[in-house]
Amino acid sequence: MGNLRSSRLVTVVAFALSAWRSRRGNLPLPRLLTVAVLLYAVIQLLSRTGILNGYFMIIINRSLVFVILAVSLNLINGIAGQFSLGHMGFAAVGAYVSGSITTLIFMYTSEQVASIGGNIVFVIAIIVGGLAAAVVGFLIGFPSLRLKGDYLAIVTLGFGEIIRTILNNISVVGGPRGLLGIPKFSNFTNIFVFTFLTIVALRNLVQSSYGRALLSIRENEMAAELAGVNTTRGKVMGFAIGAFFAGVAGGLLAHLLQIAHPTQYGFYASALVLIMVYAGGMGSLTGSIIAAFFLTFLTEALRVGIDQLRDRVGIPVGTEWTMVIYALLLILVMLFRTDGLMGMREAKLLVIDERKK
Amino acid sequence: MDSVINAQQIVNGLQLGSIYALIALGYTMVYGIVRLINFAHGDFYMVGAFAAYGAFYLFNAYLGSGGVLAFVVLILAMAASAAIAQLANRLAYKPLRYKPRLSSLVTAIGVSMFLEYLFSALPVIGPNPRGFPEIIPKRMFTVGSAEISNYVVIDITVAAVLMVGLTLLIRRTALGKAMRAVSQDKDAARLMGIDVEKIISATFLIGGAFAGAAGLLAGMTYPRIQPYMGILPGIKAFIAAVLGGIGNIPGAVLGAYIMGLAETFATSYNSLLGEGIAFVILILVLLVRPTGLLGEKTADKI
Numbered sequence: 144m145g146n147l148r149s150s151r152l153v154t155v156v157a158f159a160l161s162a163w164r165s166r167r168g169n170l171p172l173p174r175l176l177t178v179a180v181l182l183y184a185v186i187q188l189l190s191r192t193g194i195l196n197g198y199f200m201i202i203i204n205r206s207l208v209f210v211i212l213a214v215s216l217n218l219i220n221g222i223a224g225q226f227s228l229g230h231m232g233f234a235a236v237g238a239y240v241s242g243s244i245t246t247l248i249f250m251y252t253s254e255q256v257a258s259i260g261g262n263i264v265f266v267i268a269i270i271v272g273g274l275a276a277a278v279v280g281f282l283i284g285f286p287s288l289r290l291k292g293d294y295l296a297i298v299t300l301g302f303g304e305i306i307r308t309i310l311n312n313i314s315v316v317g318g319p320r321g322l323l324g325i326p327k328f329s330n331f332t333n334i335f336v337f338t339f340l341t342i343v344a345l346r347n348l349v350q351s352s353y354g355r356a357l358l359s360i361r362e363n364e365m366a367a368e369l370a371g372v373n374t375t376r377g378k379v380m381g382f383a384i385g386a387f388f389a390g391v392a393g394g395l396l397a398h399l400l401q402i403a404h405p406t407q408y409g410f411y412a413s414a415l416v417l418i419m420v421y422a423g424g425m426g427s428l429t430g431s432i433i434a435a436f437f438l439t440f441l442t443e444a445l446r447v448g449i450d451q452l453r454d455r456v457g458i459p460v461g462t463e464w465t466m467v468i469y470a471l472l473l474i475l476v477m478l479f480r481t482d483g484l485m486g487m488r489e490a491k492l493l494v495i496d497e498r499k500k
Numbered sequence: 501m502d503s504v505i506n507a508q509q510i511v512n513g514l515q516l517g518s519i520y521a522l523i524a525l526g527y528t529m530v531y532g533i534v535r536l537i538n539f540a541h542g543d544f545y546m547v548g549a550f551a552a553y554g555a556f557y558l559f560n561a562y563l564g565s566g567g568v569l570a571f572v573v574l575i576l577a578m579a580a581s582a583a584i585a586q587l588a589n590r591l592a593y594k595p596l597r598y599k600p601r602l603s604s605l606v607t608a609i610g611v612s613m614f615l616e617y618l619f620s621a622l623p624v625i626g627p628n629p630r631g632f633p634e635i636i637p638k639r640m641f642t643v644g645s646a647e648i649s650n651y652v653v654i655d656i657t658v659a660a661v662l663m664v665g666l667t668l669l670i671r672r673t674a675l676g677k678a679m680r681a682v683s684q685d686k687d688a689a690r691l692m693g694i695d696v697e698k699i700i701s702a703t704f705l706i707g708g709a710f711a712g713a714a715g716l717l718a719g720m721t722y723p724r725i726q727p728y729m730g731i732l733p734g735i736k737a738f739i740a741a742v743l744g745g746i747g748n749i750p751g752a753v754l755g756a757y758i759m760g761l762a763e764t765f766a767t768s769y770n771s772l773l774g775e776g777i778a779f780v781i782l783i784l785v786l787l788v789r790p791t792g793l794l795g796e797k798t799a800d801k802i
Contacts, residue, residue, distance in 0.1 A: 293537045301779035312772050414609055421606050463621035470614035474592055477607040481599050
């Protein structure tokens, strides 16, 4: 009941915000905030009234985590024009660091402490996980100073695999069993807030002078350098920032699934995020968001469809078909819509209007 | 150090290196001609292993096990991988030939995933590893302090014969000359009347066939095959090609043997190191000498 009331409160706040928006003119953040709060309220209401059941909420939560992963990879691959194939490696760092922190703390503290300070510890752990991933991203950014295109791709792939191999061999965090018993702190609310903040942060970043510098590196590195852009700083920081958000996503995922396992963060997981970025459009945050949602739901739909085919119709099909279709989809997108769904375009909501400044 | 580097390990390393060399050649040839890292190349090798497996059970009853059967299986494995490579080239890579290079790379990842999951989804193959038959009876003999099986001899010989054949093809024939021309300058080659698409097709066919041969040899030597078996050897062979200087054919062979030896030594020292040594080598090469051991320096054009 209390939750229902709080959702109503959120709706009221949303309307108040939209009123504020019309008085203040088209300030982009309140507009985006309004949409986000409305979206949150609608989903929360549907969930509380039971229209969206727990299963749907799990998929929505997963989609939101993938939104963070996709937009942060888009910063590295789409905006800065680098090529990272090891994005899940960053997520793994975030997942293991934040997961270890919360698991350790709540192993030794009483229930009461957990209920009072739990969420604060959780947020701090997620951020520390993100920072750890950023440090790794900073280090991985260095090869990008000397390498381009496919060489960089293979180095980042290698780094991702090295991270996975190391995790597989550290027995303190479970080795090949994975890190088990992570407390379940992630819920729709905090995942939604983190996703929103990520989108806002990346939108602001991309449309700042720093983001323009990254775009210029993508278009022509030498010209950018000659125009006075610090390309070294741009590329390394692009990697570090992208890695930070990937680490945050990893942390959220670990606290959602209550496990962090090396196989979750292998090359194919990175490839899935890559598919989202390419299907949505390189350089378009909007595209990444749409593609992350669409593809996460598609994966679930395919899984359910395949289960139905097997159980009801009796055709012996394995779950691998999901990935077959996924791979085929990737090839078809690349062949027939090389620029992805959105190309370079952004939804109006995510564009900061220059004229209003 | 005596326990790590000894005759036995050197033999094992050369054997592994031969398999890597066959895969690395396909990588380096395709890269040299179309500037594409063909991520699916490791999966062509997997296809070769499965084709060999199927061919063995198809012909075992007629030919018995022995040299003739092994030869037929080798030819079929090479043909199957070459066919898959050509199919991937025609359907997935050709339409993107003049689009940005990274889109071909992403497509190659797609092709790779497609083959792996298709093979593990097909009911006749399935995701579980299966044992590979002994096509030729295995025999062991002792040379000095090393135990050598006849498989070592077969692996190294087959790889050597194929590599010599490739060298002759590239140095002596018109096709080889055309391939060298296309790898130097595609547009100039086209102006000279070379059908570039035909040369690219030939490259994929040869590269695929070599991967198929490697698949058979690997299946015989490490007798376990499964749909994901191509991923790691594929990446390691690619790293070998980069180590030798990508696009450079002798470089790929040199890199592959260095890689095979390094991996064998590292594994016998520490298994974790064995898993990671390939990437350590890659990162060192790219940081110290990005063009590889035998690669030529290219200046940045403004």
